[in-house]
Amino acid sequence: MEYIRLTRHFTFETAHALLNYNGPCKNIHGHSYKLQVTIVGKPIADTTDPKYGMVIDFGDLKKLVQEHIVSPLDHALILREDTDPALINVLQQLNHKLVLTPYQPTCEHMLIDFKNKLTQHLPQTIKLHSLRLWETENSFAEWFAADNN
Template sequence: MSKIRLTKEFRFEMAHALWNYDGLCKNIHGHSYILQVTVIGTPITDVDNVKLGMVMDFGDLKEIVNREIVQKLDHAIVLSNRVPEAQLRQLEQMTERYFILDYQPTCENMLIDFAQRLQHNLPPYVELFSLKLNETANSFAEWYADDNR
């Protein structure tokens, strides 16, 4: 049977700053991110399965990506653990949603993180094929499973 790729798109708003960077992105700023998640698998052929003909239910993919990525990062500030967290906490109500990561929160590094989160949560009969993360309307990074084997 043929392998089929499914793609679902997600949108979220997130702020970040790049620690020790030599350009404008060293300042806290936000983006309207667009994340495309593509999985690959074989459509279910078991006539007794309620998901007959599906590689994966789009609703199940949506639930996983929302739980693992979107709900956590939407309207949050994301910073490297090299940023003094005490200074961030002084902003009080403006930093109710923040994440301190063990990496520089670039588009590239976030894709590596997202791939790991999703690979551990997908059903065993479906594989993560690729991720594409638009940081702006004309700038994006991509992750492909084949490039990382």
Template structure:
């Protein structure tokens, strides 16, 4: 049987601010993110296997992405921990807000790299992460491809 790519899409709301940026995105704001996760592998051919014909059960992929990305980033605010935004982050956290202090500037580009690392670490060894697409707005997105990151 051939190699197949399957994709599952996810939606979540996240706020962020880009410290030091020279445009509007230096202000705290949010996005309705759309994340497309594409994995690649061979469908299961063992006729006694409950998941016969699947590369990976969509439910299993959903569990991984939900735990690693959606549950953590949905309705959170992301700041670069190496900026003065840590003061704002502390204030928000003290008031009960969900804040993520990242090791990077929270651009779509850096977020998609972070997401790829998180998802790859959880995939079964016979399944590979092929690509991610993180859509920030209707017209703007960042893509990560395994073939570009060998």
């Protein structure tokens, strides 16, 4: 059986700020992110399997990405965990959806985080091929498995 790549697109709204950055992105601001997830695998060959002929059901891929990436980040504010504790405290007291990360929340670091989360939850027969994350209409970052072997 041949290997096949499947791709699914996702969108989410997220704000972030880059701690100690020397430009305008040091301020809290938001993006309409677009995420493209591409997996690779062989279609299921067992004719008795209800998912016969599929690498993965697109609905299953959607559920996995929604659960581990989109839902936690959609309409959230991502800050480094070493951001001023007073700011974090105020945001938490006001019940803002806050995601604290050990990394600077750049597009590049977010992709590495997404890769780590997805590879933990994909079925063993499926490999993550690539990720593409648009931060703006004209700017995106990519992660490819082939670049990291």
